[in-house]
Amino acid sequence: MIRHTVVFRLKHAPGSPEEGGFLRAACALEQIPGVRNFECLRQVGSKNPYTFGLSMEFDSQAGYDLYSAHPDHEAFVRERWIPEVAEFMEVDYVPFRP
Amino acid sequence: MIRHTVVFRLKHAPGSPEEGGFLRAACALEQIPGVRNFECLRQVGSKNPYTFGLSMEFDSQAGYDLYSAHPDHEAFVRERWIPEVAEFMEVDYVPFRP
Numbered sequence: 001m002i003r004h005t006v007v008f009r010l011k012h013a014p015g016s017p018e019e020g021g022f023l024r025a026a027c028a029l030e031q032i033p034g035v036r037n038f039e040c041l042r043q044v045g046s047k048n049p050y051t052f053g054l055s056m057e058f059d060s061q062a063g064y065d066l067y068s069a070h071p072d073h074e075a076f077v078r079e080r081w082i083p084e085v086a087e088f089m090e091v092d093y094v095p096f097r098p
Numbered sequence: 099m100i101r102h103t104v105v106f107r108l109k110h111a112p113g114s115p116e117e118g119g120f121l122r123a124a125c126a127l128e129q130i131p132g133v134r135n136f137e138c139l140r141q142v143g144s145k146n147p148y149t150f151g152l153s154m155e156f157d158s159q160a161g162y163d164l165y166s167a168h169p170d171h172e173a174f175v176r177e178r179w180i181p182e183v184a185e186f187m188e189v190d191y192v193p194f195r196p
Contacts, residue, residue, distance in 0.1 A: 002142070007189050023196035044100070045190030053191055089187075091105050092143030093151055098121035 001095065002064050003057045007043055007050040008088035014051070022084050025076065026054060032070045034063035049087060099193065100162050101155045105141055105148040106186035112149070120182050123174065124152060130168045132161035147185060 012018040023040060030038035041053035058064040067073055110116040121138060128136035139151035156162040165171055 003139075004143075020196055027196060039191075039193055040196055041101075041191040042194050043189055044192055045102075045188055047188045050189070053189065055191075090143055090145045091141055091148070091151065091189075093137075093139040093153075094142055095137055096140050098118055098125060098138055 001057055001059065002061060003037075003055060003093040004064060004067075004090070005053060005055045005092070006088055006090045007048070007053040009050050009086045010052070011084055011086045018084070022080055023052065025080050029054070029073060029076060030056070032067050032072055034058055034066055050089070099155055099157065100159060101135075101153060101191040102162060102165075102188070103151060103153045103190070104186055104188045105146070105151040107148050107184045108150070109182055109184045116182070120178060121150065123178050127152070127171060127174060128154070130165050130170055132156055132164055148187070 010019055010022060012022065027038070027040050029035065036057040036059070037055070039053075039055040041055060043050045043053050056067075058067065108117055108120060110120065125136070125138050127133065134155040134157070135153070137151075137153040139153060141148045141151050154165075156165065
């Protein structure tokens with residue numbers, strides 16, 4: 001299992017219709033084949049500059065690659081993410097037992 | 099539910115006994131009362147400087163506060179985290195539906 005997460009801050013005013021529109025569009029990424037355990041998240045900690053997050057899991061790197069290359073994901077990045085996100089960080093995890 | 103995550107990089111060499119010792123000590127935080135769904139994680143993405151992560155969930159902010167103030171957590175921060183971690187970022191999430 002690979003968990004793909006991204007934490008981000010939007011250019012939009014908090015609570016604005018534009019913010020809601022972006023977040024609803026982001027949540028539609030859940031529909032892309034291979035996406036498991038998709039979550040829309042609010043970032044509530046005070047120790048970073050971000051306000052929202054997305055988390056999703058893939059069974060394998062191949063599933064992750066298919067998601068990244070999916071036309072719906074590519075269109076979202078081009079038409080919504082790049083114009084509307086002020087800053088972000090991607091963090092990808094695999095579980096392990098030390 | 100509040101999910102507390104931290105992504106970090108150690109001062110230790112990758113694969114070293116010191117790295118393993120730190121990670122095993124970190125995983126013992128799972129034993130603190132109120133901690134749910136504790137995970138030790140490798141950070142495998144190329145878009146940030148971190149190599150490991152921890153994730154845990156609390157039923158409420160009160161549970162999170164009890165964890166933060168627990169003597170085992172405070173000792174871990176003082177004796178292991180501060181001396182052995184090179185850089186880190188904390189990210190705390192609550193789920194929502196836009």
